[in-house]
Amino acid sequence: xxxxxxxxxxxxxxxxxxxxxxxSAQQWSAEQMxxxxxxKHCWNVWMEAVNSGSPTAFQAECQTEDSSFWVxxxxxxxxxxxxxxxxxxxxxxMDLAWLDLRPLHISIHGDVAVIHFYGLWRFPGPVVAEWKxxxxxxxxxxxxxxxxxxxxxxxx
Numbered sequence: 001x002x003x004x005x006x007x008x009x010x011x012x013x014x015x016x017x018x019x020x021x022x023x024s025a026q027q028w029s030a031e032q033m034x035x036x037x038x039x040k041h042c043w044n045v046w047m048e049a050v051n052s053g054s055p056t057a058f059q060a061e062c063q064t065e066d067s068s069f070w071v072x073x074x075x076x077x078x079x080x081x082x083x084x085x086x087x088x089x090x091x092x093x094m095d096l097a098w099l100d101l102r103p104l105h106i107s108i109h110g111d112v113a114v115i116h117f118y119g120l121w122r123f124p125g126p127v128v129a130e131w132k133x134x135x136x137x138x139x140x141x142x143x144x145x146x147x148x149x150x151x152x153x154x155x156x
Contacts, residue, residue, distance in 0.1 A: 038144035111139040130154040
Protein backbone atom coordinates (compact mmCIF):
# COMPACT_ATOMS: atom_id res chain seq x y z
CA UNK A 1 0.00 0.00 0.00
CA UNK A 2 2.84 2.40 0.82
CA UNK A 3 4.38 1.97 -2.66
CA UNK A 4 1.06 2.54 -4.45
CA UNK A 5 0.39 5.92 -2.82
CA UNK A 6 3.57 7.65 -4.11
CA UNK A 7 2.98 6.20 -7.57
CA UNK A 8 -0.65 7.41 -7.60
CA UNK A 9 0.44 10.87 -6.42
CA UNK A 10 3.12 11.04 -9.14
CA UNK A 11 0.63 9.97 -11.82
CA UNK A 12 -1.92 12.54 -10.62
CA UNK A 13 0.64 15.34 -10.71
CA UNK A 14 1.85 14.27 -14.16
CA UNK A 15 -1.69 14.25 -15.57
CA UNK A 16 -2.44 17.64 -14.01
CA UNK A 17 0.60 19.09 -15.76
CA UNK A 18 -0.79 18.06 -19.17
CA UNK A 19 -4.48 19.05 -19.25
CA UNK A 20 -6.67 17.62 -21.98
CA UNK A 21 -7.49 19.88 -24.90
CA UNK A 22 -9.93 19.35 -27.75
CA UNK A 23 -7.70 21.50 -29.94
CA SER A 24 -4.90 18.98 -29.69
CA ALA A 25 -7.17 15.96 -30.21
CA GLN A 26 -6.69 15.90 -34.00
CA GLN A 27 -3.98 17.43 -36.08
CA TRP A 28 -4.50 17.41 -39.84
CA SER A 29 -1.75 17.55 -42.44
CA ALA A 30 -1.57 20.48 -44.87
CA GLU A 31 -3.02 18.23 -47.60
CA GLN A 32 -5.93 17.19 -45.37
CA MET A 33 -6.59 20.81 -44.39
CA UNK A 34 -6.70 21.71 -48.09
CA UNK A 35 -9.65 19.31 -48.47
CA UNK A 36 -11.38 20.64 -45.32
CA UNK A 37 -10.92 24.23 -46.53
CA UNK A 38 -12.40 23.29 -49.93
CA UNK A 39 -15.39 21.71 -48.17
CA LYS A 40 -15.97 24.82 -46.04
CA HIS A 41 -15.67 27.02 -49.11
CA CYS A 42 -18.23 24.89 -50.95
CA TRP A 43 -20.62 24.97 -48.00
CA ASN A 44 -20.43 28.78 -48.25
CA VAL A 45 -21.06 28.57 -52.01
CA TRP A 46 -24.01 26.26 -51.26
CA MET A 47 -25.53 28.89 -48.95
CA GLU A 48 -25.04 31.59 -51.60
CA ALA A 49 -26.73 29.29 -54.11
CA VAL A 50 -29.66 28.69 -51.75
CA ASN A 51 -30.07 32.44 -51.26
CA SER A 52 -29.80 33.16 -55.00
CA GLY A 53 -32.40 30.55 -55.87
CA SER A 54 -30.14 28.68 -58.32
CA PRO A 55 -27.72 25.75 -57.92
CA THR A 56 -25.60 26.88 -60.89
CA ALA A 57 -22.73 28.47 -58.92
CA PHE A 58 -22.45 25.45 -56.61
CA GLN A 59 -22.46 23.02 -59.52
CA ALA A 60 -19.87 24.99 -61.49
CA GLU A 61 -17.50 25.63 -58.62
CA CYS A 62 -17.87 22.65 -56.32
CA GLN A 63 -19.08 19.55 -58.15
CA THR A 64 -17.38 17.27 -60.64
CA GLU A 65 -18.94 16.77 -64.08
CA ASP A 66 -19.90 13.22 -63.07
CA SER A 67 -20.92 14.11 -59.52
CA SER A 68 -23.65 11.99 -58.01
CA PHE A 69 -24.12 14.56 -55.27
CA TRP A 70 -25.03 12.22 -52.41
CA VAL A 71 -27.14 9.27 -51.44
CA UNK A 72 -29.71 9.98 -48.74
CA UNK A 73 -30.90 7.36 -46.28
CA UNK A 74 -34.58 7.90 -47.11
CA UNK A 75 -34.22 7.91 -50.88
CA UNK A 76 -32.78 6.13 -53.87
CA UNK A 77 -29.29 6.96 -55.12
CA UNK A 78 -29.07 10.26 -56.95
CA UNK A 79 -26.99 9.38 -59.96
CA UNK A 80 -26.69 12.58 -61.96
CA UNK A 81 -25.61 16.17 -61.51
CA UNK A 82 -28.88 17.41 -63.03
CA UNK A 83 -30.75 16.33 -59.90
CA UNK A 84 -30.19 19.77 -58.37
CA UNK A 85 -31.66 21.51 -61.41
CA UNK A 86 -34.80 19.38 -61.21
CA UNK A 87 -35.36 19.61 -57.45
CA UNK A 88 -33.95 23.03 -56.56
CA UNK A 89 -36.07 25.31 -54.45
CA UNK A 90 -36.78 23.27 -51.32
CA UNK A 91 -34.25 25.27 -49.29
CA UNK A 92 -34.77 28.59 -51.10
CA UNK A 93 -35.94 31.31 -48.75
CA MET A 94 -35.36 29.23 -45.63
CA ASP A 95 -33.47 30.67 -42.69
CA LEU A 96 -30.75 28.06 -43.20
CA ALA A 97 -27.08 28.21 -42.26
CA TRP A 98 -24.23 25.78 -41.78
CA LEU A 99 -22.71 26.07 -38.32
CA ASP A 100 -19.83 23.64 -38.13
CA LEU A 101 -17.99 20.92 -39.97
CA ARG A 102 -16.19 18.43 -37.70
CA PRO A 103 -13.88 16.04 -39.55
CA LEU A 104 -13.35 12.63 -37.97
CA HIS A 105 -11.20 10.95 -40.62
CA ILE A 106 -9.63 12.18 -43.83
CA SER A 107 -7.97 9.72 -46.18
CA ILE A 108 -6.28 10.97 -49.34
CA HIS A 109 -5.29 8.64 -52.17
CA GLY A 110 -3.73 10.64 -54.99
CA ASP A 111 -6.47 12.87 -56.41
CA VAL A 112 -9.27 11.29 -54.35
CA ALA A 113 -10.12 12.12 -50.73
CA VAL A 114 -12.60 10.33 -48.45
CA ILE A 115 -13.84 12.38 -45.52
CA HIS A 116 -15.95 11.16 -42.59
CA PHE A 117 -17.37 14.05 -40.59
CA TYR A 118 -20.26 15.62 -38.73
CA GLY A 119 -21.99 18.64 -40.19
CA LEU A 120 -24.19 20.95 -38.13
CA TRP A 121 -26.87 23.09 -39.77
CA ARG A 122 -29.39 25.59 -38.45
CA PHE A 123 -32.87 25.22 -39.87
CA PRO A 124 -35.88 27.48 -39.28
CA GLY A 125 -37.22 27.40 -35.78
CA PRO A 126 -34.26 27.64 -34.98
CA VAL A 127 -33.57 23.92 -35.17
CA VAL A 128 -30.01 22.61 -35.20
CA ALA A 129 -29.57 19.43 -37.20
CA GLU A 130 -26.53 17.19 -36.94
CA TRP A 131 -25.64 14.96 -39.87
CA LYS A 132 -23.14 12.12 -40.12
CA UNK A 133 -21.54 12.39 -43.53
CA UNK A 134 -19.11 10.57 -45.73
CA UNK A 135 -18.04 12.45 -48.83
CA UNK A 136 -15.65 11.64 -51.63
CA UNK A 137 -13.83 14.57 -53.24
CA UNK A 138 -11.74 14.51 -56.38
CA UNK A 139 -9.02 16.96 -57.34
CA UNK A 140 -9.53 18.38 -60.82
CA UNK A 141 -7.27 21.07 -62.26
CA UNK A 142 -5.73 21.61 -58.83
CA UNK A 143 -9.11 22.14 -57.10
CA UNK A 144 -10.92 19.72 -54.78
CA UNK A 145 -14.52 19.08 -55.92
CA UNK A 146 -17.34 17.08 -54.39
CA UNK A 147 -17.72 13.80 -56.27
CA UNK A 148 -20.22 11.84 -54.20
CA UNK A 149 -21.23 11.14 -50.65
CA UNK A 150 -23.71 9.89 -48.11
CA UNK A 151 -25.57 11.72 -45.38
CA UNK A 152 -27.45 10.31 -42.38
CA UNK A 153 -29.34 12.46 -39.86
CA UNK A 154 -28.31 11.95 -36.24
CA UNK A 155 -31.29 11.17 -34.01
CA UNK A 156 -32.06 13.87 -31.43
